[in-house]
Amino acid sequence: MAGRAFLDSNIVVYAFDTADPVRHAAAQRMLRDYIRTGNACVSTQVLGEVFVVLTRKVSPPLDPAEAAQVVHALGGFEVVEIGVTTVNLALHYVLGAGISYWDALIVAAARLSECDHLLSEDLNAGQVFDTVTVVNPFVEPG
Numbered sequence: 001m002a003g004r005a006f007l008d009s010n011i012v013v014y015a016f017d018t019a020d021p022v023r024h025a026a027a028q029r030m031l032r033d034y035i036r037t038g039n040a041c042v043s044t045q046v047l048g049e050v051f052v053v054l055t056r057k058v059s060p061p062l063d064p065a066e067a068a069q070v071v072h073a074l075g076g077f078e079v080v081e082i083g084v085t086t087v088n089l090a091l092h093y094v095l096g097a098g099i100s101y102w103d104a105l106i107v108a109a110a111r112l113s114e115c116d117h118l119l120s121e122d123l124n125a126g127q128v129f130d131t132v133t134v135v136n137p138f139v140e141p142g
Helices: 009-014 022-038 044-057 064-074 085-095 102-110
Strands: 005-007 042-044 078-080 116-119 130-136
Touching: 005 009, 005 022, 005 102, 009 022, 009 044, 042 064, 042 102, 044 064, 044 078, 044 102, 078 116, 085 102, 102 130
Parallel strands: 005 042, 005 116, 042 078, 116 130
Antiparallel strands: none
């Protein structure tokens, strides 16, 4: 995929969650590729969500020290910090597009980091927010 990509937390979690072997393998390949190219971004929100999900919601959960290592590794990507500008843009998306606040924060971070694509399962594939297009990497384009 050409251009910069913003990784939603669910994409990262699949790389460590073996419950769905197909998504697990695909997410591992994606992470390896993005680590190699350095062409991906995450936000502080994604870092926190990844830690919580890996330690509480996957089965079996990761040990907190292991999950912390994952979060530290993700810090190698460009990390967008959630500040007032991000919150204000997120509110614009909540009001204008009717998406949840938490999803809007992800979209706003992707937009502010000038990513072309937002890789996520939580939003509608093909949906466009200004210059950011949502892509579900686990679904064949149709």
